[in-house]
Every structure is written in C-alpha cells, then in structure tokens.
Amino acid sequence: MTIQDIVNVLHAKVLCGEEKLSLPAKTACCSDLMSDVLAFVNEKTVLITGLTNPHVMRTADMLDLKCIVFARGKVPTDDMLEQAEEQGLIVMTTKVTAFTACGMLYEAGLRGVPIDWPKEGEA
Amino acid sequence: MSTMIHAVYPVKADDYTFAGEASTDIKRKLKQLGVDSKVLRRVSVASYEVELNLVIHSDGGELIMDVDEGGVTLISKDVGPGIPDIQMAMREGYSTADEEARSLGFGAGMGLPNMKRNADDFSIESEVGKGTCITMRFNLA
Ligand SMILES: Nc1ncnc2c1ncn2[C@@H]1O[C@H](COP(=O)(O)OP(=O)(O)OP(=O)(O)O)[C@@H](O)[C@H]1O
Numbered sequence A: 001m002t003i004q005d006i007v008n009v010l011h012a013k014v015l016c017g018e019e020k021l022s023l024p025a026k027t028a029c030c031s032d033l034m035s036d037v038l039a040f041v042n043e044k045t046v047l048i049t050g051l052t053n054p055h056v057m058r059t060a061d062m063l064d065l066k067c068i069v070f071a072r073g074k075v076p077t078d079d080m081l082e083q084a085e086e087q088g089l090i091v092m093t094t095k096v097t098a099f100t101a102c103g104m105l106y107e108a109g110l111r112g113v114p115i116d117w118p119k120e121g122e123a
Numbered sequence B: 001m002s003t004m005i006h007a008v009y010p011v012k013a014d015d016y017t018f019a020g021e022a023s024t025d026i027k028r029k030l031k032q033l034g035v036d037s038k039v040l041r042r043v044s045v046a047s048y049e050v051e052l053n054l055v056i057h058s059d060g061g062e063l064i065m066d067v068d069e070g071g072v073t074l075i076s077k078d079v080g081p082g083i084p085d086i087q088m089a090m091r092e093g094y095s096t097a098d099e100e101a102r103s104l105g106f107g108a109g110m111g112l113p114n115m116k117r118n119a120d121d122f123s124i125e126s127e128v129g130k131g132t133c134i135t136m137r138f139n140l141a
C-alpha cells in the first residue's frame, strides 16, 4: 500500500506533503496518547489520531514518522501545518472517526505496527 | 575524549508551547554530525521525554547535551520538587501528570521506562526539596 492508497480508502483531504504520496505505507497505529506512541512505536508508521496540538507533530518528528491522519474531520492549525511542512510530513484529514478509519484501512490490508515492548505480562 | 558539542538548554516549568524545542535542536545538531538514524531516533525520543518531564513535573531546569567520539550524553537537571519514590516513578503506568498535560496527550507514565529502554546507560538521582538529575548515555558506532 502507498500513502495515496490511504488517501483513497479514507476519502481523505491532503493538507500537506502532496508530493510524497507515492511513499509506501506498511503499518499504522492509532492513538491520542502521545506518551504511548513515543513508547511503543519502533518503526516508520502512519499515525491516526484525533488529537490536534503541536506535540502530535513533535512526536512524529522525534520518531521520524512520515504521515499523520487526523480523524473525524479534525484540521490542525496553520501553525501546525507550517511545522509539518518544515518537517517534511504528510498530513491528511478524513471525515470518518478514528475507529472507522482503522477499520477501513485494515480491510484494505494495512496492519498494526508491531510492538515489541513492553513484553506481555511484564509489569 | 574531546568534546565535539556542548549545548545547554534552559527549560521552563509549564511552558508547553516551547516544550520540545530543545529536543528538536538536539536532533538537528546530531543529524548534522551524521549520527546513525537508529541512534538518532533513540536519543530524540529520550530527549523529548526528559524535556517534557521538566516542563510537566519540575519547577524548571536544564537539558545538557555533550557529544564526543564515543557517544552522546544527555543530562537533565532541575531545581525541584524532587521525586519521593524513584522506584514507583520508574514503574510503567505511574504518573502524577495534571489535567493540562493529559489533555495534550501525555501522562501515561511511560516516559522514564522509555528513557531507560532507549539509553545505553541510564541513571536517576533525586532528592525531595532539591531536585532531580537524570543522566543518559548513548553509544555511537
Ligand atoms: N523532573 C521531575 N521532577 C519531579 N517529578 C518527576 C520528574 N520526572 C518524573 N517525575 C515523576 O515521575 C512520574 C513518572 O514519570 P514518567 O515520565 O515515567 O511519566 P509521566 O511523565 O507522568 O507520563 P508520560 O511520560 O507517559 O507522559 C511522573 O508522573 C512524576 O510524578
């Protein structure tokens, strides 16, 4: 799958990074908790979130993520988009809820980002 | 070993707008040095976590980065309030983050364990009323 496929599946509107839609997308994760994203995401993945604040962009930057999908029609502020542009991020927004977006993408073949930590059962 | 970079970043308490600027600059400097992308990512994540903790939990402090041929050292020092029970604070899921921090997507109680996991060496010292000092070392090559 490519980022363009994600745009098509979600009928999403691309807000920045239009020139990079041919990049591959192997996995995705969905969270409003940036602490968890920072702790569990170990590879370049697509982040689906309903949270719109500058720390979403920052978190993506620290993890070298390339694509953020804002669900339920959320649109980041112009400042955030400027920041995303600088970071070279692809940002899109879809009308559907995060749950529905995940379901549609899963059905289209996208899978969750593998998590190797913390090990299950570990306190 | 000779120091290649020494940088000090003051971090203010509760300054959520500025939070992350130090880590962004640290990442930029290390990238310019040509640091391997996997190591760069580990340093960036740990740096962002420790910087956020300074903003969310401390009364203010600073983040210090030193780079030599062998690796990167990050030190976070603050002026209080200190951590009463370090063992408890290191536990996954333990958090005293307030509403504001939680509303921004933080406060999962994952920061300290995540720093420990990402760093090659991690140490934390804290004294209530005095402050907290965290030292992390990341080996290069
Ligand atoms: N610099 C500090 N000064 C005082 N207390 C701290 C400091 N850093 C961490 N703590 C305490 O340790 C707890 C655990 O920190 P940790 O970073 O693991 O989680 P968190 O910051 O609460 O949530 P998260 O990092 O997942 O957003 C904090 O909730 C806080 O009580």
Ligand SMILES: [Mg+2]
Pocket (backbone or CB within 6 Å): B049, B052, B053, B110, B111, B112
């Ligand atoms: Mg934290």
